[in-house]
Amino acid sequence: MNGVPLPWLPGTMMSLTHAAEVVLVVGCLLVLGLAPRIDRSRVIPAGIGIGVAVAAILLGMQEAGLARLGLVATGGVLVIGMLLLSSAELFERRQTPEAAALLLVGGIGAVVLVDGKNLLELALGVEMLSLSGAALVSLGQGQRPLEAGFKYFVLTAVTFATLLFGMSLCFLATGSLDVPALGAVAAGMRPFAVVGVGLFAVGLCFKLAVVPVHFGALDAYTAGPSSFVGFIMVVSKLGAAIALARVVSGAGEVLTVPMLGIGLVTISFAVVASFAQTDLRRLLAYSAVAHAGFLALGVASGSSALGGSTQTVAFYVVGYGAAALLAFACLAGTGTGALPLSAFKPGGSVQLGPARAIGLIVALLSLAGVPPFPGFWTKLAILQAAWSSWGAAATSIAAVGGVLGIVYYLRLLPDLFAQASETRSQSTFGALTATGLLLFAVIVLSCAPGLAWALAGR
């Protein structure tokens, strides 16, 4: 394993992941420290952010396995988030540096979650993600983001309390906070410890946004600034899904059945409710919940002959994340108010222009799981895992839930095709760059799904 030697402690090495965390923290402090001087600029905070994010990616490339994926993916999401900062719908424009710092805090949270091998570390990651998410949502224009941010915060507090309670029960039972020690919990089957693991998992599930702990996320994703929502959604899922996969595989059978139930209920619930939605942002929020259901299913499904559960889950997050980020990058700058589907009609209030309309088409097709877009490959990977662990019934429910979404995802398609042939557009350079980068990523993932699969593996 690679590492960075610590000059003041001879003989000790710091892992590259920790080095990347340090770099991100330094970047975060730098932005905050300079805030009074650079608060008129949108470029400098974003530039610092992109710099440290790229550094994290470079450090991550030296790592192997999940650590590499975690750093590269988080760094990539951070770059996109910083690019979108230029069109962020902030309540106060001068809060750009704070927003950049909060993005970095969220990124650090995700890295900690992906890397964490200790319940305390995981709790720290969850808290960093939650608080930065709640704050980022509240920074948006108008009353809606404030309300949504507050709800998110309250529900975070409750689920975090659950998580802490679960963690202390685990500690009570095993005398250890290491994730691998959870296996002892499963073997011992002491009720306290079992409930403890369950509660801890529920706390992590909140970041995943699965039923029944999806409420906060649903409202936050609906009302938050489009420029940030994609970021919050993706880093939360990235961190939580991989951490959850690790916890569940550590704890053994105690958690698989509940996670399977959560996954199937979430998929059915979100798909059914999505049919009633008339607002695009709300629809994408429900889509986040439905995809979280798939992630929960992947977490529950353990290893199959073709790959481990963490690999499947990480692969799914990458595919979903690229598409979801692309959707929100295309919507960046559309404010924080309602975004009814009817606004996309020709002559409606939202005119995306050709590049972003095509980006949104691709994103929606991928979210719907249409071949050959990444959403299709990742869905197949999860279904494959579900098939080998749970058999026909669970797979069928998930498959039907996975394909019915096509009806509401494609509702906008004719309107977007009409928009793609028009030339008007109101977009910033940063948002267009982000759209281009993500389109490129989605196309690469579509043509070579094996690439991301290998990246997610060892």
Add this chain to the structure above:
Amino acid sequence: MTTLLPWCFLFPLPFLVLNVFGFPKKPGAASFVGPLAILAAALVWLLGDRQTVSVVHEGWIPFLPDSAFRLSVDGLAAVMLAVVGGVASCVFVYAIAYMKEDERAHRFFAFLDFFVAAMCLLVVAGNLTVLLAGWTAVGIASFLLISFWWQRGEPLQAGFLALGANAIGDAALLVAAVAMPVGAGALDSLATTAPHATGGATLIALCLVIAACAKSAQGPLWFWLPAAMAGPTPVSALIHAATMVAAGVYLLVRVSPLLALTPEIMTVVVVTGLSTALLGGLASLWQTNFKRGIAYSTASQLGWMFVAVGVGAPFAAFFHLVTHAAFKAMLFLSAGTIIHAAHHEEDIRKMGGLRKHLKGAHAFFLIGSLCLIGTPFLSGSFSKDAILEAAQHHGAPWVSWALMVGALVTGAYAGRLYFGLFHGVEGSASKHAHEHAGHLGGFDLPLIPLAVGAVVLGYFEAGTHLLSTLVGKSVLHAAEAGAEVHIMPTALGLGAFALGAAGFVVVGRWLAQRPEKGLPVPGGLLAGTLVSELKVLPQGVAAIHSGRVGRYLLITMLGVAVVGGLTLRTPSAALPQRAGEAPPRPKKERGAKDIAPRIREGVKKQPRIRPTSPFGAPVDGPPRPQKPRPEPGAQP
């Protein structure tokens, strides 16, 4: 040259790009070259040495049982490609005239190009993954084209209906793709690999049949096809009559060796096909929209093909698919001529007496209708005879009887449409048609190849036996080894024709002469209301999200409690299945430490524990609670 054939799905793409950028100026002026090239390539293959061409790239999708990208062209695929290319060429030329006045005609042709590409991918797919890609893509193309005039509202709803129904089929295919045993998935070897799957051959066969039903509008998934008529008529002719809806039959023919292993699934296919053939035909009788009437006729004819597959006669099914593609596309396109001439009027009650004004359309419609009822010496009768014969030889007797009834119904709906449109009193819309009668050459020209096909395809097959040889080579089928088509109709075929002709002239004409020109039963009984009622469910579920934090908190805490409870319940169920660990043993009381609580519990509780203890249960007689038996190893 023939090695290019598996890549023929790329042929329409250059024209798609041209259309996107608005070239050539006249919409669609170049697009027909794509399908024509596909037709040419397929014909070159058919005239050559007919070697199966395959493309395999291993390791493309490492997380699936079949990790390869496979394309494959055999006889079955080549004929299907020829059908797709041939019908599409005619429809493309027809659409140049039909869409002349539409301002977004370039986009229309781009969508059509996309559809042809997707359809060819579906045909040349060598494994389930690639098939799934084509399968979903044709569904999306169909949605885009049905809802091409989306701003009117109704076409968009129809498009959603089609998407939803097709999605069920996609889900079934997804399950089939992941349910394969590792290393299997190639379509031509399913019969040998699928039985090794965890769920067995039955599950995979069932999945494929569900997928086929969704695409071909069979059984409970019929409802989207009539609604799909909201799209432009060339689309109805190409996608919803000749090619895409036939994809279900094509798939079943291709996997018929697998189906032959599962008799119960074969029965499902027969019952589904028969019920759709009869009910679809009957439903056609009360459609005031004559395009929907033809759509129900398509569903009904596809039902005939399903029956043929179900009785173990894939050749008969595929032969009917080919002839049906020609004459049904022709029927639809001549209906399109009427619609165009009558200013987009599709109500049969406003038509009538059109044979004087639209002579070309009349001739084509008549040929198509005669093919439909199985008139001897037209191609429709050859393929229908093949199905009837197969049903008589291999199916249960009731299948043949039901098909005879089906022939009568076919005659009735064909006759109602023909007489209702072209004979009788002129309706209000007929007057418009009169004004347009002069300049419809662009409409009639592309129908000539289809008409030729509808007449000669049967003779071609009777003379060369090309199709039966090719199908036999692709899907070896014992039951049908010697299937041949003869020019002289069989007695069975003549009987069916007699019934069909009676239905055509007597029932159909009588219906056409009624004031409402059909059965007075309200149409759209189920589909419309059911779907609108279903909207309540999503609204109810979404209503949980009231925005009130209190409620959110309550549900969250309840959920946490449920999950906590689930974790507590799980161990007892899950533990015994853990690998390498014996199931929890019944308590063995070895030492005094273990037995002590038992003794303390006293006499009263003893009987309840006894039966579960391997040592405790008395061999005979009731338990003797008053005298606790000393446990082995216990200190007295």
